[in-house]
Amino acid sequence: xxxxxxxxxxxxxxxxxxxxxxxxxxxxxxxxxxxxxxxxxxxxxxxxxxxxxxxxxxxxxxxxxxxxxxxxxxxxxxxxxxxxxxxxxxxxxxxxxxxxxxxxxxxxxxxxxxxxxxxxxxxxxxxxxxxxxxxxxxxxxxxxxxxxxxxxxxxxxxxxxxxxxxxxxxxxxxxxxxxxxxxxxxxxxxxxxxxxxxxxxxxxxxxxxxxxxxxxxxxxxxxxxxxxxxxxxxxxxxxxxxxxxxxxxxxxxxxxxxxxxxxxxxxxxxxxxxxxxxxxxxxxxxxxxxxxxxxxxxxxxxxxxxxxxxxxxxxxxxxxxxxxxxxxxxxxxxxxxxxxxxxxxxxxxxxxxxxxxxxxxxxxxxxxxxxxxxxxxxxxxxxxxxxxxxxxxxxxxxxxxxxxxxxxxxxxxxxxxxxxxxxxxxxxxxxxxxxxxxxxxxxxxxxxx
Numbered sequence: 356x357x358x359x360x361x362x363x364x365x366x367x368x369x370x371x372x373x374x375x376x377x378x379x380x381x382x383x384x385x386x387x388x389x390x391x392x393x394x395x396x397x398x399x400x401x402x403x404x405x406x407x408x409x410x411x412x413x414x415x416x417x418x419x420x421x422x423x424x425x426x427x428x429x430x431x432x433x434x435x436x437x438x439x440x441x442x443x444x445x446x447x448x449x450x451x452x453x454x455x456x457x458x459x460x461x462x463x464x465x466x467x468x469x470x471x472x473x474x475x476x477x478x479x480x481x482x483x484x485x486x487x488x489x490x491x492x493x494x495x496x497x498x499x500x501x502x503x504x505x506x507x508x509x510x511x512x513x514x515x516x517x518x519x520x521x522x523x524x525x526x527x528x529x530x531x532x533x534x535x536x537x538x539x540x541x542x543x544x545x546x547x548x549x550x551x552x553x554x555x556x557x558x559x560x561x562x563x564x565x566x567x568x569x570x571x572x573x574x575x576x577x578x579x580x581x582x583x584x585x586x587x588x589x590x591x592x593x594x595x596x597x598x599x600x601x602x603x604x605x606x607x608x609x610x611x612x613x614x615x616x617x618x619x620x621x622x623x624x625x626x627x628x629x630x631x632x633x634x635x636x637x638x639x640x641x642x643x644x645x646x647x648x649x650x651x652x653x654x655x656x657x658x659x660x661x662x663x664x665x666x667x668x669x670x671x672x673x674x675x676x677x678x679x680x681x682x683x684x685x686x687x688x689x690x691x692x693x694x695x696x697x698x699x700x701x702x703x704x705x706x707x708x709x710x711x712x713x714x715x716x717x718x719x720x721x722x723x724x725x726x727x728x729x730x731x732x733x734x735x736x737x738x739x740x741x742x743x744x745x746x747x748x749x750x751x752x753x754x755x756x757x758x759x760x761x762x763x764x765x766x767x768x769x770x771x772x773x774x775x776x777x778x779x780x781x782x783x784x785x786x787x788x789x790x791x792x793x794x795x796x797x798x799x800x801x802x803x804x
Contacts (some may be wrong), residue, residue, distance in 0.1 A: 359413040361387030370445045385413040406459045414451035422453040428521050435488040437518045455519050460508035470724040473563045475586050480755045484514040490607050493549045496524045502555035503537040512751040522547050550601035557596025588613045704775040706801050707782040713767035715760035722792050729790040731761040739779040741770040761788040
């Protein structure tokens with residue numbers, strides 16, 4: 356680099372006369388990221404400016420190389436890859452820079468991990484879109500090359516990978532790759548391949564689940580030490596990702612298979628079979644066994660004797676009760692219950708009522724990560740019995756973790772069913788969850804019928 360620094364006091368400047376530097380988001384040395392806004396030039400009707408992020412890099416041979424990659428990768432499109440909206444060259448206060456404008460992240464994994472580790476369920480939710488995005492990039496002959504928590508983002512409620520640092524497969528690593536443990540061992544001395552992303556994935560999983568990096572001694576050239584506290588299947592996935600030899604690392608397909616593998620049923624210890632000897636009145640089984648008398652004929656005889664005695668008792672009871680039966684035949688038959696169709700009908704429709712609110716169980720660690728309010732909306736269908744038969748997210752909010760909690764909670768609500776013309780009917784509700792650091796509130800609203 357040429358020693359020029361990107362500074363936070365550039366706020367208020369405008370790049371290419373169209374991208375204002377509205378706020379400093381972070382950076383160091385020759386790189387800086389600002390909040391900006393863009394207007395959709397292709398819209399037929401003028402739209403309100405929308406927020407975006409703009410990264411500035413001081414001009415240098417490496418920066419020019421980066422600009423060339425941005426020009427190529429701007430055409431990439433994947434639901435779990437941050438979109439490049441614009442890129443180019445400009446000057447700020449006489450300093451030559453290259454810049455790239457991308458979608459703005461609402462949440463960054465690197466901001467969550469210092470507060471709390473991810474749960475296994477959260478890690479699954481994070482990992483699946485990451486695997487999809489990496490598979491797409493590798494299929495296009497690109498390597499992410501910078502996979503770590505600071506580059507796993509939430510944009511419009513979707514988990515996405517950053518896209519401004521991609522490299523072509525086989526690209527020679529430059530001095531921009533530091534000794535960051537997220538970078539694969541081979542990067543410092545060779546070209547970048549898809550295997551490097553697998554190593555970075557393993558490091559990121561350990562960090563997300565434990566808030567710590569694994570231990571690896573580069574000088575000793577040993578395998579990285581995988582924490583024994585990692586739950587299944589992540590312990591196996593991490594071990595297969597963190598081989599120092601790239602050829603021994605698993606593939607993305609292998610990771611997906613390990614993630615989808617059903618846990619093996621627990622093996623029950625072998626025990627002697629338990630034989631239950633039926634117990635009979637008066638210890639017949641014991642006496643029969645002791646005297647070597649065959650048990651089956653004895654039981655058959657006993658059953659026949661009991662049947663004869665019951666038959667005699669029923670016959671005697673029938674004879675004694677005959678006069679009573681004769682008298683009751685002259686009584687009027689009991690009135691038939693009035694059928695629903697004969698009852699007066701009401702045309703009124705009554706709404707369903709909430710009988711039981713199943714509130715989400717938010718851990719203290721998760722609550723401490725909330726700043727303000729996390730809103731999630733769930734639409735549920737309630738059947739004629741008052742049970743929830745379907746639940747779907749309408750608004751996920753900024754966190755997949757809290758969206759999952761809201762969805763699980765909504766499925767367990769109970770209702771007094773709605774009625775129409777005297778008949779029980781199904782209904783539809785919206786449950787609006789508001790997660791705050793001090794607690795959770797839910798506002799139910801019936802929307803149909």
